Amino acid sequence: MTETTTTATTTPVNKVRGALLRYRILAWITGLWLLLLVAELILKYGFDVDALDFVPIVHGWVYFVYLIFTIDLAIKVRWPLGKIIVTAIAGTIPFLSFWFEHIRTKEVKAAYHL
Template identity: 75%
Template sequence: MSDPSPDVAGTRPAPVRGKDPAKIPGALLRYRVLAWVTGVWLLLLVVELIVKYGFGVDSLDFVPVVHGWVYFVYLIMAIDLGIRVRWPAAKFVVTLIAGTIPFLSFYVEHIRTREVKAQYGLS
């Protein structure tokens, strides 16, 4: 029987059957773009709520709908990346919630990008 231990250098996880490590850069790029787009729309949502409830102006009613759909696509991209790089459950939850808290999506995107690039030797 073969030994299930990591490769000889012990630096990278053994490849998972059915998962192509060459697809990780594309998944990371999609996640990064959607994290930024979600963060921008979330900031617009905050502004819209301040304008609506602070000043009584109802002119930007489309912002919550757009942010909701962008956040949905962000969830799909984050799940795709997380499955490919095999994130633990806690990292998944924090990453998915990041799109609901202003400025957090930018910070978490930076941290996750740095981790994935270091783990897979991407530049």
């Protein structure tokens, strides 16, 4: 039984599909935790409320996993270094991870006919 591959790389489509799914899930989770982080910072510095002290730590670890999955996908689809860096930075700017997830998903789906 042989797996389908594309002409762009020798990476099997099933591995790209899995890496894309992991990237998409973590892009959304990272974006949501980043929005929660913004709310935490507003509460902390705007209203002197320390109710969400755990959010920066959780977002940091979620972002770390996002970076791993972004690099995993980038290696499988052979993104250039600039695209990897910009996609990685998207997890640090509110709402940008959602937009980049949409753009990168469209690109990968088009390139790999997913």
